[in-house]
Amino acid sequence: MTHEPSAPPSDPPTDQRTVLLRGGEVHSPADPFATALLVDRGSVAWVGSEGAADVHADGVDEVVDLQGALVAPAFVDAHVHATATGLALTGLDLSGAATLAEALDLVERHARARRGGVVLGHGWDETRWPERRPPTRAELDRATYGGVAYLSRVDVHSCVVTSALVAAAPEVRAADGWDEQGPLTRDAHHVARRVAQGSVGESQRRAAQRATRARAAELGIGAFHELAGPDISSPEDLAGLLALAREEPGPQVLGYWGELGGVERARELSALGAAGDLFADGALGSRTASLRADYADAEHAGHAYLSAAQVRDHVVACTRAGLQAGFHAIGDAALDVVLAGLREAAAEVGLPALRTARHRIEHAEMLDAAAVAALAELGAVASVQPVFDALWGGAEGMYAERLGAERALGLNPYADLAAAGVPLALGSDAPVTPLGPWEAVRAAAFHHVPAQRLSVRSAFTAHTRGGWRAAGRDDAGVLVPGAPATYAVWEAGELVVQAPDDRVAAWSTDPRSGTPGLPDLTPGTPAPRCLRTVVDGRVVHDVEGALT
Template identity: 30%
Template sequence: MNSNPPSNKKAFINGKVYTVNDKQSLAEAVLVEGNKIIFVGSTDEVKKMIDASTELIDLNGKLMLPGFIDDHVHFTSGGFYLQGIDLRPAKSTSEFKEILKKYAEKNKGKWITGGNWDHEAWEVKDLPIKEMIDEFTQKTLVFVDRFDGHMALANSYALKLAKITKETPSPEGGLIVKDPKTGEPTGILKDNAMQLIYSIIPSSTKEETYKAALTALNHAKEFGVTSVQDITYSQDLATYKRLEKEGKLNCRIYTRMAIANYKNLVKDKIHVGYGSEKLKLGSLKGFADGSLGSSTAWFFESYNQDTTTSGLAMDIVTDGNLRDWSIDADKNGLQLCVHAIGDKANNYMLNLYQEIIDKNPKWERRFRIEHAQHVRFEDIPRFAELGVIASVQPYHAIDDGVWAEKRIGPERIKYTYPFRTFLDNKVMLCFGSDWTVAPINPLLGIYAAVTRRTLDDKNPNGWIPEQKITVEEAIKAYTINNAYAAFEENVKGSIDVGKLADLVILNEDILTIDPVKIKDVKVDMTVFDGKVIYKR
């Protein structure tokens, strides 16, 4: 008979443990029992607390951090993206066409969607037009989006099926781009205009969504991501519930449902904190404007590149619905997370949040502005005054930094991705990827925040270098700060006794290496809920 029955204890020893707890920031060892951390301290102390049945994992001096939390993802969409066409690698119009042509040949009769193209990476920075792809997609429906998700290219076949012609007016909060000479649609649809095509694309089946979610889960664990805060649709939620029931949900998901449907949550008496350790509800996502890359981010002044526009306020802003929904949702204990990129959109949201505070009963509401990308310096202290979380995506800074100045000029870029100024003004700064807009890998986000070296390598000392932050600050923005943003700082986000055993071990010490090398660091191990779910 075995005298040492299997134990549910794991001891991680001989490591460098960065706890993200300022009272005990460094340790050597962590003892886990079940899905909880029961001790943090020295290797000698842990060895006195274990027996032969304890699983012993020697870290050999490697760095352990709390499991990464990504505070802004499109998770199931990411799974679909991994399964479908990838236009992001295209560095020219010819490469864009060639990738699309080959994919169309292999997928005849199917809708081609997704793609994540970036015209700013091409030799010609003009937006693509339908004529570029019509020749080889005459019998294939195409609607491929720019990587920011705020505009997409349709071929002539798709435009015809959607009945979009030169006479079709642009919807409120959207734009059908038309040829200035002929008036014909170019194939580019922006923001709300994209819905004209999306409405005719068949919905994914339950099994397709399930497969996409599994693909996303398998991808996330390779990068040490143990929690995500997701923009969630009803079929996604049903899929996550199924995965949790089957024991396959190896990433905690904090859902954010569409604000337009907030009354469904109210009716079901759902509010902040509702759900299980692995799946939470109670948060809402809305949009105030578009994106910088699509020239639909909403600014006070017009774009330098196109002085005919200052961006687009979403239709729910102009018709008053965002205001009304937000006030009522807040009154019912639901968290508000609203996308705002341009300086006017951010100012609008701060004003709305102030109005809600003035109107509604006091509670721990933790407002969020998603992206908070271009914020006038005079508006930044208001984030702290109103308790608004700046939910930002650092990788966007080194991507947009390649071309942002030609969009908005040298003055406005000074308050673009103002991470250092946020922190100096005691604003709660939280990091995410916006996957699939950017890679889900948090180490790339940390690298971006710390170095601000743009993807074209033209800013070796950092783009707007005064906004760089430290590695420690960036780690906190990917762990404990994000736990706070989801009302979960007492159960995860740091390596502390009693917290969930979500951990990541890296192959290099990002606290001591040259920050430029952080982008090449790999995850050696991911621990979720006390179980090792990934080993490199």
């Protein structure tokens, strides 16, 4: 049964035309050999073979020659921060800086271009620099000519700022997480972020949100989950994004408001839940994720922001209101708290009601077997970001530096979650990692730990249908008659079936297998190119001249 969302859709009305796509490959469980698709007024009307396409060609408004291209359900990114992503796309992005010196040079050039305006930047990662340290406040003061600057770390759980920003918000010095020279974390970071966000005007915010939606459409993303909250953005930011998505064609936006006890605010904002980045802890890179044992490179175990009782009360309130609850939880100690709170909530509202609500855990990285089993029992959705493992996993990556190799190699157990029946929804956490759905599927299929790899097909399903199911929609994310016509057309090359053990299955190109193929995502191969993205029958991205 479909769990109906409590909010109206954020996108414009569906296209009323009838379109026949033929001469390609259609990824559909309705027909594994399908080469044609009929769309009628925003819904899939028929899926079948080229031989039967002529029967459906009469009276259609448009016939599209796919020229061998792949038609597949559009991706759903289950964790996005649209305004911050757009600001990185259109402004100062430090993720590509190879050294601290290069990052400071980028800051200086941006400050000169801003001519005294506030400098907002994102993406620095000291673990990738030979200097192995973040910029100091003095260095930033020189690079910005004494101006106001806020630069978030790649995980967005710490920041570095200039003296001018501190002077503009002197209360930051009294907040937990203040450091006279180093990065700001916890409450001090939240204070600094609010100052930075206050400098973003309405026109700049809308431009950033448009940039994110346009980039998502270019990548075959038909919808994304906006994870808003009082420590991340603002009610006005979420309301503005949802309004923009109603007014202008583009990927659908599914909004969440992550505020403890925020049921009424979530309803006011037409959010699907008081869920998302409601912080139970921080992040591993900033050493603020809450652990059972100390970090390998620090004499503390991170920071916990919630108690089990707070989790319980929030989950009970959301369940009774018909909304999703959800929590950001990365460390094992934070997950212990969230799972304990969910169990206590189940004792109050009943396990069936709790499972029906599809409450969420964002990131869910540091899971042992007992935690995986608990997630399955409680019906919680794991909203995960496989590119985290690609960037920071393995025996020698940042996770190993923070945790030691043994604990690091236990992170992100995707195969264990899937085997236990835990619903998976894939996302990017943009701007933490860039929007890039095929890279997320690749990262899940080629996890650093071979035993935790998903098949490409399973990862693709988690990044398409899984994202809709995480938002309470069971009718979307699959191309079958009656489903929404939200799809992407890909220049993809030969289609194969890839197993989670590094192999392309021997029967992958044998049509007798009856298994729909997907692009080859072996590391080093280029990602497929998106030729067209369609949301409810409406074209929101099109490469000119690619499809006729």
